[in-house]
Amino acid sequence: MKTIGKHINNALKKELRGIPVVASFATTANDRKTCQMEYYNLEIVTSVGYRVKSEHDTQFRIWANKILKEHLLEGYTINQQIQIKQLTDLKNTIKFLSHVIEQKELTPNEANGLLQVITDYTYDLNSLDKHVYQQLQIETTTILTHI
Structure with a gap:
């Protein structure tokens, strides 16, 4: 030392x-x-x-x-640990969702909610992937309104 x-x-x-x-x-x-x-x-x-x-x-x-x-x-460095974690998270999410679907018949509201989770997760995963490859761009923003 x-x-x-x-x-x-x-x-x-x-x-x-x-x-x-x-x-x-x-x-x-x-x-x-x-x-x-x-x-x-x-x-x-x-x-x-x-x-x-x-x-x-x-x-x-x-x-x-x-x-x-x-x-x-x-021109960039890929963080392989992030990629491995992304893949593991995706596999776990798919496994969880397939388990939910196998366990019971979904109501239309539950099915819509499940599809929304998949959509949101896919968007987040794509955004993280774009960030890793330095291709992330902000396309639109929303205006918050106070209630």
Whole structure:
């Protein structure tokens, strides 16, 4: 840990002068206690990653270079965890809806409600997908009226 601190100080002195590299956020731990955690930005993480000499850090550099190269060539980076969660959520929703349909005959109101849930979910899923691929555009807005 002492060595990491030395690398951080050197990076701050040499290439990251004047750039904010750390932010403190309150975080809730598994035991439900809140504590302040420091989060470092990408610049300091990669700077330290290139200074440290170990097998683990070599693997970090290989990974970081791969991600940066993909981003530069493709113009975006896909968060695979979000995609996996989207797919899992979609599967769970479909499973739930098919279970509801199998369990009882739906009234017209229930069927309409179910179709509305599917429609809303599909819209949200498409919007999230467009956001991930940086294609999200606001097409229309609604005016809220106070009752």
